[in-house]
Amino acid sequence: MKALKGNIIFTSSPEKFEVFENSYLVESKGKVYGIFKKLPQHLKNIKIHNFGKSLIIPGFVDLHFHAPQFQNIGIGYDEELLEWLNKYTFPEEAKYDNEEYAKRLYKKVAKEIWRNGTTRVSLLSTIHRNATEILMDIFHKAGIGAYVGKVNMDRNSPDYYIESTEESLSVTKDWILKTKDKYPLVKPIITPRFVPACSEKLMRGLADLAEKYDIKIQSHLSENQEEVEWVKSLHPEYETYAHVYDAMGLLNEDTVMAHAVYSNEKEIELLAERKSFVAHCPNANYNLASGIMPLRRFIDAGVKIGLGTDVGAGHQVGIYKVMSQAIQASKIKWLESGKKEEYLTTSEAFYLGTKGGGRFFGKVGSFEKGYSFDALVIDDKNLGDRDIRSIEERLQRFIYCGDDRNIIKRYVEGKVLCEPI
Amino acid sequence: MKALKGNIIFTSSPEKFEVFENSYLVESKGKVYGIFKKLPQHLKNIKIHNFGKSLIIPGFVDLHFHAPQFQNIGIGYDEELLEWLNKYTFPEEAKYDNEEYAKRLYKKVAKEIWRNGTTRVSLLSTIHRNATEILMDIFHKAGIGAYVGKVNMDRNSPDYYIESTEESLSVTKDWILKTKDKYPLVKPIITPRFVPACSEKLMRGLADLAEKYDIKIQSHLSENQEEVEWVKSLHPEYETYAHVYDAMGLLNEDTVMAHAVYSNEKEIELLAERKSFVAHCPNANYNLASGIMPLRRFIDAGVKIGLGTDVGAGHQVGIYKVMSQAIQASKIKWLESGKKEEYLTTSEAFYLGTKGGGRFFGKVGSFEKGYSFDALVIDDKNLGDRDIRSIEERLQRFIYCGDDRNIIKRYVEGKVLCEPI
Structure with missing residues (x-):
């Protein structure tokens, strides 16, 4: 057991910050044991790390990060999504x-994520196992909690960057079996790229794997107008883009979908019903001129939201x-909604980037006991x-x-993270 | 004379970057003498500073920075403009x-501006001479080029932070006389806070001073809907907010107005006719929920635009x-305009933050000769x-x-800027 001493601040709910000035955050077996203004008798002998006036906050949680796009960040933002994918993303x-x-x-990715205080991240890799x-392996060594997804794509993709359906499914299965119990904090996640790049057979096969091996799922949803129209033309029989994923068996409480800029009421309702997560990626949505997600409507509908950097479409690694x-x-x-859809308060935004996304990882992103x-x-x-400032203001x-x-x-599960080498 | 060697890139016009790879940027008497791939014979003996693969770019120009709000940055953004002024700005x-x-x-302000590579800045101070x-004095010692404005406000301001009209004018006059020829790169600028805080008599008096002593002018314009309505109710006889400044004699080619988020066609037209500058402050306009300036319409109308950080409503010091x-x-x-108002390219944005705003300071913000x-x-x-990247991409x-x-x-007028102490 140990304690960090300082000004502790976090959000157990979006509405407000919980603040404990000059207090002890006590750890036991990698979990939060409690917060104390004065240490009780039975904790008198634990090791104390005194950080003085510093703030102590939960680690940041990033629900959407394309690891292989790291080399592209800050470049190519004169294009929209579909051109950008072909010109910058797929070749890289x-x-x-x-x-x-x-x-x-x-x-380099691990180092940059470490530097910016992200302690849990859902990563997309490439099609390469x-x-x-x-x-x-690199994230395991860095001590950062991560879901890592081998990307699946078997249609509408460049010749040089595509898989056959069978190959995609069999490689994914082998990779899952090899890695699902290999690391304590790093786990595989099923990652169909997005509907246009995945055949129905592939999506259904991936859903079967997810169910059979109890694996989480991540993908993209309604990011860009053209993309939404494309999905509609590929699958006119479904009500919305999300209904395609749902019909394939890919939408459940272990799913996180990035973007959802163009979700209509029906799509929002379905996401809420399925208890799926949405990764809000405002930075990327600006850069690729996708638009602004109607976040308040998702929150009001009860959809579970976290934040995503969406590197490389997003240029900021810090949540x-x-x-x-x-x-x-x-x-x-x-403003656009005629001042109807209330804007985010600071505590709400902080919640989204800690406990909001943290729920995807379990009891993560808060300093509540356990x-x-x-x-x-x-x-x-x-x-x-x-x-002259309050802890909240600071x-x-x-x-x-x-x-x-x-x-x-930086601490994950109670352990100090050293700079990755 | 001296030369910097490296990868030189700048914008002489918004449409495109000028790039000189692995070349010499030659200085003479504080001005750009020329750019050379190989140094000509008569320059063979000048001192060369070789920066290898580094980029060499013009210094950044910030057209709107409230120096006394530095202590407030990153705080209080849950309020809109008028509440924010009363709750955070005026008390500070x-x-x-x-x-x-x-x-x-x-x-601290000088140090932070130095750190972020701003070499020319138009600063607002407080009402205190x-x-x-x-x-x-601090900016003179730092070597940074600056217009510095004592703020004038004689109405609709808190009891603890207001001047009488006479006092405001006489103090401003004395201050101008004392400082206008005191420093080579730091000059006074007439700074009526904004129409609601300045009586007609004050504004007309300031315009007289500006004309008599050939002093530049800065203020705020059409930042927020409520503010625009307030100005309308104070001065119903004028067509737009800018027409009030114009009638007072404050709108000319030596004027820079910050924000202009809610300018209509008539206001844009007037700004173009008067050849006035507008400081585009997108960051502050987000933070105070003011809105997004219709930048393309200003550009198309031929209004001269530069960028402003608008610290402390803006939280970023780097242009x-x-x-x-x-x-x-x-x-x-x-997107809002149905894809009619074209978005900014990277070279356009770079131009705004260098030569665009630099024109307010003279021949500044480009590496053209002179x-x-x-x-x-x-x-x-x-x-x-x-x-693997081009100079533009880097x-x-x-x-x-x-x-x-x-x-x-960092260099200003050919001199290296050391970190201010």
Whole structure:
């Protein structure tokens, strides 16, 4: 057991911050044991790490990150989604059949995610099994919790970057069997790229694997207008894009869908009914000129939401930066809706990027008793005077103005994460 | 004379980048002398600073920065403009009657602006003359080019933060006389806060001072819907908000107006006719839920545009970050307008944050012959592989993903800027 001492702040619900000034966050067996203003008698002898005036917050949770697009971030944003995929994304992803390239770049990805305080992440790899296993291994060594998905695509894809249906399913099955119990914090996740790139047979086969081996699922949904029309033309028999995934057996409470910018009421309703997660990726939605997700309508409908960086369409690796982007986007939606769809408060945005997405990983993203001890220590002394500000204000200021230099310590399941090498 | 060697890139017009790989940028008497692939015979003996693979770009130009709001950045964005002014801004600005406070905080401002590679900035101070002079002195010592404005406000302002009309005018006059020829690169600028806070008499008096002493003018325009309605109710006889400034004599080619989110066609037309500048502040416009400026319509009308951070309503000090925000905002406008108002390209955004705003300072923001030698050296080796990318792509990646750590050298008028102390 040990305790971190400092100014503890987190969200157990979206409405407000829980603040414990100058208190002890106690860990036992990798979980949160409790928060104490004064340590009780039976904890008097545990090791204490005193972080003084620093903030102690839950680690960040990223629900959507394309690891092989790391080399592309900040580039090519003059294109929309479908052109961007063909011009930038697929050619880069195809390089990952080279294991040396994968090793070199994926190490950089782990380092950058570590630097920015993300302690749990849902990653998309490429169609290559070996590179995917390399990525899993690197995240295991880094100590970061991760779902890692080998991408599946068997139609409407470039000749140089496509699989046959049978090959895609059999390789995925072998990879799942090999990796599902291999690491404590890194797990495989079924990853059909998106409806246009996956045949019905492939999607149904992947759903069978997910059910048989109890594997989570991630994909993309209603990101861009053209893409939505494309899906409609491929599958006119289904009511919405999400109804296609649903019919294939891919939409359940273990599913996370990224984007959902163009979801109508029926799609939102289905996502709520299936208890699926949505990864809100405001930054990427700006960069590819996709649009702004009507976030408030999802929240009101009870859909489970977390945040995603969507690297490489998103250019920011820090989920704290995506929080401010999500707030900004929600303010535009508020204006667009005639001030009906309320914009996000800071505590709501923080919740989305910690416990909101954390639910996809279990009891993650909060400091309630029994939650995984995933924590960050934030030294914000360079960001302005501290003594005239409340803990909430200081956290808000870090979210807007801070960067990786302010994150001075990272814990996952109670263990300190060293910089990945 | 001296030369910087590296990969030189800038925009002499918005449409495209000018790129000179592995070339020499030659300085003479603080101005750009020329760019050479090979140094000609008569320049063989000048001092050469070789920056290898690094990028060499013009310094950034920020047309709107509230220096006394630095302590507030990243805080209070749950409010809209008018509440935010009363709750956060005015109480903080009032503190600047304390010269020690002003000195301590304004030094931080200079340091942060230096760190982020802004080499020219139009600053708003407070109503306090002494603090304003302190700010001018600090920027002079830092070597950064700056217009610095003592703020004027004589109505609709809190009791603790207001001036009488006579006092405001006489203090401003004395301050102008004392400072207008004091520094080579730091100059006073007339700064009526905004129409609601300035009586007609004050505005007309300030216009007289501006004309008499040939002083530039800065203020705020059509930032927020409520504010626009307020101005309409105060001055129903004028067609638009800008027509009020115009009638007072405050709108000319030496004027920069920040925001212009809610300008209609008539206001845009007037700004174009008067050859006035507009500071586009997308970040602040998001944070205070003001909205998105219809930038393309201003550009098409021929209005002169630059970028502003609008610290503290904006939370980013780096103009490169405002460039990506401006591109993102323009993409939402593009969607909103049914894809009619074209979004910004990277070269257009870069132009706005260098030469676009630089025109307010003279021949600034470009590497054309005779322009001020204001330059930054960008080392981007941590941002991804360099050899597989073009110089344009590397600059785009720095704009989206870089930070102050990538800026390894800053020059203004040919002189290296050391970190302000």
